[in-house]
Amino acid sequence: xxxxxxxxxxxxxxxxxxxxxxxxxxxxxxxxxxxxxxxxxxxxxxxxxxxxxxxxxxxxxxxxxxxxxxxxxxxxxxxxxxxxxxxxxxxxxxxxxxxxxxxxxxxxxxxxxxxxxxxxxxxxxxxxxxxxxxxxxxxxxxxxxxxxxxxxxxxxxxxxxxxxxxxxxxxxxxxxxxxxxxxxxxxxxxxxxxxxxxxxxxxxxxxxxxxxxxxxxxxxxxxxxxxxxxxxxxxxxxxxxxxxxxxxxxx
Amino acid sequence: xxxxxxxxxxxxxxxxxxxxxxxxxxxxxxxxxxxxxxxxxxxxxxxxxxxxxxxxxxxxxxxxxxxxxxxxxxxxxxxxxxxxxxxxxxxxxxxxxxxxxxxxxxxxxxxxxxxxxxxxxxxxxxxxxxxxxxxxxxxxxxxxxxxxxxxxxxxxxxxxxxxxxxxxxxxxxxxxxxxxxxxxxxxxxxxxxxxxxxxxxxxxxxxxxxxxxxxxxxxxxxxxxxxxxxxxxxxxxxxxxx
Numbered sequence: 001x002x003x004x005x006x007x008x009x010x011x012x013x014x015x016x017x018x019x020x021x022x023x024x025x026x027x028x029x030x031x032x033x034x035x036x037x038x039x040x041x042x043x044x045x046x047x048x049x050x051x052x053x054x055x056x057x058x059x060x061x062x063x064x065x066x067x068x069x070x071x072x073x074x075x076x077x078x079x080x081x082x083x084x085x086x087x088x089x090x091x092x093x094x095x096x097x098x099x100x101x102x103x104x105x106x107x108x109x110x111x112x113x114x115x116x117x118x119x120x121x122x123x124x125x126x127x128x129x130x131x132x133x134x135x136x137x138x139x140x141x142x143x144x145x146x147x148x149x150x151x152x153x154x155x156x157x158x159x160x161x162x163x164x165x166x167x168x169x170x171x172x173x174x175x176x177x178x179x180x181x182x183x184x185x186x187x188x189x190x191x192x193x194x195x196x197x198x199x200x201x202x203x204x205x206x207x208x209x210x211x212x213x214x215x216x217x218x219x220x221x222x223x224x225x226x227x228x229x230x231x232x233x234x235x236x237x238x239x240x241x242x243x244x245x246x247x248x249x250x251x
Numbered sequence: 252x253x254x255x256x257x258x259x260x261x262x263x264x265x266x267x268x269x270x271x272x273x274x275x276x277x278x279x280x281x282x283x284x285x286x287x288x289x290x291x292x293x294x295x296x297x298x299x300x301x302x303x304x305x306x307x308x309x310x311x312x313x314x315x316x317x318x319x320x321x322x323x324x325x326x327x328x329x330x331x332x333x334x335x336x337x338x339x340x341x342x343x344x345x346x347x348x349x350x351x352x353x354x355x356x357x358x359x360x361x362x363x364x365x366x367x368x369x370x371x372x373x374x375x376x377x378x379x380x381x382x383x384x385x386x387x388x389x390x391x392x393x394x395x396x397x398x399x400x401x402x403x404x405x406x407x408x409x410x411x412x413x414x415x416x417x418x419x420x421x422x423x424x425x426x427x428x429x430x431x432x433x434x435x436x437x438x439x440x441x442x443x444x445x446x447x448x449x450x451x452x453x454x455x456x457x458x459x460x461x462x463x464x465x466x467x468x469x470x471x472x473x474x475x476x477x478x479x480x481x482x483x484x485x486x487x488x489x490x491x492x493x
Contacts (some may be wrong), residue, residue, distance in 0.1 A: 149336050156308050156330035157350050157397060167349055171340040249340040249377040 036218040045222035053207075058226055061196065061203040064120075065189045068127035073184065075128065076135025077177060081169070083136065084143020100133040105191050109198055118199040127191045134187065135180045142176030143169075174246045182239055189231055255284040255307075255324070255401065255433065259316040262302060276302045277314075278458040286321070289427070289434040291444035293488075294454030300437040304330070304403045307435065324401050329394035329432075331407040335386040337378040343389045344374035351396035364392040367426060384415045391419070395426060404436040408443070420446050421475065441484045446474045453488070 020038050027037035036044075048054035083090040083097075109126040116122035146169055154164040196205025204223050211220040262277040276299045284290050292300055305311040307318055308330050320328075329350075337346045347361040365374050368388040378386050387407060394402060408416040420443065427434070438444055444451045448467050455462040465487050473479035 149332070149334065150338065152305075152310050153330070153332065153336040155310055156328065156403075157393075158326065158328075159349070163349070167338060167341065171338070174340075249379065 034215070034217055036221065040218045041221045041225070044216075044218040045226065048219065048222055048226075054223070054226055057202060057204050057207050057223070058230060061189070061192055061205065061227065062230060064124060064127065064192050064196070064203065065185075068124045068131070068192065069184060069188045071124065071128040072131035072188065073135055073177070073181060076132040076180070077139045077173075079132065079136040080139025080176075081143045081173070084140040085146070090140070097133055097136060100129075101137065105130045105194065109191075109195050113199045120200075123192075123195045123200055126195055127188055130191050131184055131188055135177075135184060138176050138180040139173060142173040146172050171246075178239070178243045178246065182235070185231065185234065185239070189227065253321045254286060255321065255435075256317075256319045257282055257284070257303075257307065259303075259306065259314060259318070261316065262299070262306065262311075262314040275458045277306075278460075280459065280461070282452060282461060282464075284433055284435060286433055287431050289436065289447060289449045291448035291451045292435065292437045292454060293441065293444045293451050294437075294439065294459055296439055298454050298457060298459040300439075300454065300459075301333070301405055304405050304435065304437055307401075308403055320401065327398055327400040329397050329399035329402045331390055331394045331402070331404045333405045333407070333409060335378070335383075335390040337386060337389055337393070339378050342375050342377055343370060343381070346378070346389060347393045347396045350393050360398075361392075361396055364395050365389075368392045368422060384411055384419070387411065387419060388422070391423065391426075395430060398430070399432045402432045402434045404434065406438050406440075407436075416443070417446075417475070423447065424471070424474075441488050442480055445469070445480055445484050445488075451488075 024037050027035050027040075045054070083093060108129050112122040112126035112129070116125065150168050150172075151164070154168045159168065192203070193205035193208065196203035197209045200206050204227055207223055208220055211217070211223070257280065259277050259280045261275070261279075263273040263275055265273060280303070292303065294300055302311070306314055307320075308328060309325060337343070338349070341349065344361060344365065347364060351361045351364075362371075362374070365371050368391055370385060370388055370392065373381060373385065373389075378389065381389065390407065394404075408419050411419065424447065436444075436447060445467055451463075451465040451467060452461055453463040453465065454460065467474075467483070469479060469483055473483075
């Protein structure tokens with residue numbers, strides 16, 4: 001097993017190295033400041049890191065991602081559980097959900113800024129609203145499939161509401177919540193950048209907007225890569241171990 | 252402890268198979284169970300035995316009639332289902348603890364019960380790692396963890412090989428000898444009913460009626476003697492075509 005991990009890691013590194021070489025060759029061949037090579041991006045990266053700006057803006061963006069992510073997961077999961085366990089509510093609210101799912105992210109963002117002003121609350125709300133319907137739909141499917149047999153067991157032994165939720169229902173929803181958390185993280189951080197670009201004066205999205213106006217492609221890529229690394233670390237160090245712990249009983 | 256009185260006038264289901272027409276599951280079913288008695292409800296599959304247990308447990312409240320349990324019984328009611336119904340994401344110990352934790356000595360109780368059903372070494376295993384027989388033992392330990400005054404059992408030893416089922420029946424009687432409880436045990440197996448019950452209620456027909464009531468007069472030794480068991484079943488059940 002250890003050698004399998006090592007093998008797949010070796011392949012990942014080799015394929016990434018390959019991509020960097022292609023980028024390097026292409027940049028050298030085109031020779032334009034619109035396509036900087038890896039070394040120029042690395043220089044921009046170290047400069048931004050040395051000045052502390054990179055950490056500040058990545059930190060601000062990350063804070064927005066965390067807050068809106070947890071907000072969306074909490075509200076979306078509760079909505080999903082309620083709809084999945086209540087046929088009448090589901091029939092009534094289903095069309096609302098379809099509407100919310102198909103509402104373009106940009107529309108929500110613009111409306112939030114118009115209604116609530118160019119504020120932090122508006123920014124977080126806009127991101128959360130974009131993600132809530134996805135979470136709700138995924139968790140709803142899980143809640144519909146909750147075992148009636150275990151439910152009866154919990155009722156016969158008088159588990160009560162909280163004990164039933166914690167020990168009987170949530171473990172069954174765990175795979176669904178984990179799936180929407182992983183796809184959610186990817187979606188949320190992309191929307192946060194748009195929100196920042198349109199109406200915030202800090203964060204990675206704001207910086208990207210700045211570099212766009214300056215045509216500073218090297219810094220633009222440096223920030224993008226910094227954020228990709230952060231998101232990958234969250235995936236590897238938080239989401240994956242959590243999923244493994246939750247699935248320990250499936251031996 | 253006073254008796255349990257069951258008086259079901261009518262229990263209907265909306266049946267999908269008959270275009271939503273009602274299916275009459277139980278009708279005019281009336282019997283008492285004195286405290287501490289072991290009653291076996293014996294009848295063919297599909298005659299409404301599980302429905303009866305669900306009504307007594309309060310899982311289903313849509314019926315006409317009355318089921319009177321002595322006060323406090325619902326707080327100490329255990330239900331062993333046809334399948335073990337353990338939580339697969341909790342260890343065997345946790346499954347038993349979840350039911351025991353309301354009790355004064357919850358933690359110690361679970362360990363003692365697991366020891367009693369021979370699962371002491373498997374306390375930290377997940378149910379999926381155990382054989383069906385072991386899962387049934389765990390379900391039995393869980394049932395006793397709530398210190399039951401009333402124990403409902405729905406063919407709890409079905410789908411086990413005969414030897415394993417008999418061993419579990421012995422185990423059940425041994426535990427009950429130490430921890431008294433009123434038991435309503437549903438089965439379609441004559442030998443099982445004779446082996447366990449103080450009294451057998453034979454159900455037949457649809458909707459089910461009580462066709463006979465038989466007091467089992469065998470002593471503890473005779474119950475696990477196959478000849479005595481067969482003779483009793485033949486004279487009291489088979490000879491009367493029950």
